[in-house]
Amino acid sequence: MEYKRGRYSWLLRPFLIIFDLIVINVLAFYFFDFNQSNLNYFSFDFLNNKHILYGLYATVLWLISTSFLKFYEVYRYTSTVNIFSLIVKQVLVFTIIVYAFLGAYRSIDIPSYSALEYLLLCFAGITTAKLVSYFGLKSFRTFLKGNVRRVIIVGKGEGAQELKQLFTQRKALGYSIKGVFANSDNHKFTGNIADSFIFLNEGNGIDEIYCAIDELSEKEVNDYVKYAEVNHCNIKFIPTTNKLLTKRLQTDYYNYLPILSMPKVTLNNDLNKFVKRVFDVIFALMIIILVLSWLTPVLFVLIKLESKGPLFYKHKRNGINYKEFYCYKFRSLKINKEIEGTYITQNDDRVTNIGKFLRKTSLDEFPQFYNVLKSEMSVVGPRPHMLSYTDDYSKKIDKYNFIFRHNVKPGVTGLAQIRGYRGEIKNDEDIINRIKFDNYYIENWSLLLDMKIIFKTIINVFTGQKEAY
Template sequence: MEYTRGRFSWLIRPLLVFFDLFIINLLAYYFFNFNAENLHFFSSAFFNNKHLLYIVYSVVFWMFSTSFISFYNVYRYTSAINILSLLIKQFLIFSILVYAFIGAFRSVNVQAFVTFKYLISTFVFISLVKFLSYYLLRAYRLKLKGNVRRVVIIGDTEGANELKSIFNQKKELGYRLLARFSNSKAEDITGSIKESFSFLEDTSGIDEIYCAMDELTENQVNEFVKYANIHHCNIKFIPETKKLFSKRLKTDFYNYLPVLSIQEVALNHDFNKLIKRTFDVIFSLFIIVFILSWVSVILFILIKFESKGPLFYKHKRNGINYKEFNCYKFRSLKTIKEVQGTYVQQNDTRVTKIGKFLRQTSIDEVPQFINVLLGDMSVVGPRPHMLSYTEEYSKKIDKYNFIFRHHVKPGITGLAQIKGYRGEIKSDEDIINRIKFDNFYIENWSILLDIRIIIQTTLNIFKGEEKAY
């Protein structure tokens, strides 16, 4: 998610949208010779009122086409050439839509040249206002020091140094560099990477953090991502200079310097999140009321009879944006202490007799529906790892792919699990394939895919799974 701060800058985009729609329909009224009777909006049937019909048509397809090409996604680092490119694309698309309207409704008797003059006039006005707002904002940042983003750079790499120069020299972009942290001994370094965390906690109003990936460990990246999520500031990544950029991260260019940020996936769109959350709550409530309620009573007796300890086993896991949470399971081991870096292995002596059955049938995972209800997990998603494993696996996986995996809520089951990549990691190939399936799920999510994964998980429980031990 892209966070924005400011008093009035958020109004610019909706005002531009309103202006564009107003110009489109005002000039249509001027150029197109709609019949007088058709100008009385409520005097005739909707489809006989060509002016009203064109208003609806132009608004719907203008909003659709501009959304398709990201026409209004103009940022402070966007160049004038890019804006011109967007205007040309939109001009071509909208021209086709207007000629299609006139062709579909023959009663609108407008000559092709008149339509062309309408389109040219429309885009002259729209272009002038778009460029005017662009340059006025740049002047406002340069002269009046307004609309400023407060930023911090982490790292002393070639890319970090170039970014620092852009922020300091191009004041019209409106970036105020508060500090730069690195473990190097360069003169303009504020402090070490470790000291940066204290600075971030003590400094309010930070808008963006730029992290040089060459210089950071996975654990440090985790901490910066968690800070950005909690404090609602944007985190961006300065890529490793010798690596190709991951398509799973959004690439923006500050001059010619690529800067990466976490891509907004369909799963995290507000409407999709509402659908998935509604499904999660209904499904988890059903499981908790009709299964967990009575299974817990039976298992309490059986688990207590075989070994001392609690009914539930609570362990720390990394969730969305590396947020830590307590994940619940029915206790299946004789011990309740989490041993760092040790998966339960086949014929593991720590597993109790009832625990072996629970693990083979995945019944030990049922308490995680409480996590779903609390909002820490989803029914379907990438499985959460132990904190120690998160750091270990990140060394074997491309950093960008690993960060992308933690951009959604973890799940009780997932695509990787039904494909056989669950439980113990015996080789690097196991974790690489697990991440591959997790990221495929994130990129191709649908509620039908969730239902399919749930059904396949249920079938696998009855069939039995090789790694369910």
């Protein structure tokens, strides 16, 4: 997630949108004499006024077209060439929009030169405002030292050094480097990786962290991501030259240097998050009221009769953005010292008799609906991993895919689970396919897909899965 930084610069985008809409509507009133036609195409009086109709038409299609073309997505690292490219694209699209309206109303006799003058003046004003705001902010950063981002760079590779040089030389970008950290004895670095966390926790007001991801362990990546999430700090990744492209993370270019950041996936936009959260709460309450209300006391008796110990077992897992939380299960093991970093294997003698049934039917997972109510998990999503497994798994697969997987809440059930990739990891193919299905789910999420996964999970509860033991 990209956090907005700065006191007032975030107001610039809505100001430009409002200014552009005023320009295209005011100039239309001046150049187009729509009311010369006496023909009525609509029964409502206000729609017979072609100025009002054109205003609604132009405003809606302007907002839609600029959204698709990302016309207002201009950042401090956006080049002037890219800005002119956006302007040219929008000129072409809006020209089609205007002539489509004029063509639809053949009764309106607007001279072609009037439409052309209208378009030229519109984009003269819009381009001027866009360039003034762009270069005005650059001057503000260069000469007045305002609108500055406080950053640290983590890494010693070529990409990290190139980024440091870019930020140092291009003052107009507005990046102030507060430290460069790497595991090296070279005196040019502020400190090592461990020192960077001390520096961050001292409250130095860092806005962005740039990490050379391939130089870091999975634990270090986790720690940076968790810090960024808690402190509303943006985290971005510097790839090595042989990994410039990745479909999982968003790629921006600072000059010619690619920088990766966590994308805002469809599942995480505000509307979809709200829809999924409402569904999660309703579904979790149904399970708790209709199933757990009577299943819990029954299992309490059965579990206690077979072995001593608590009814529930809780263990730490990684959630969204690597946040740690306690995941709940019905206890299926005898009370003995857990061997760290081990999944239950087939015919494991730690599993109780009632535990075998619970694990075969996945009923041991049902207490996780309490995690859903606490907003730590979702009903459907990637299954949460043990902390001890996170580092091991990341060594077997691409780090970018692994980070992408932790971009959403984990689920009680998931696509990988119903496809058989659950439980014990016997070989590298198991974890690679698990991540593949998890990422497919994130990229292709819909309520219909959630329903399909839940339906298949319910079938598995009654039929069991050979991987469930």
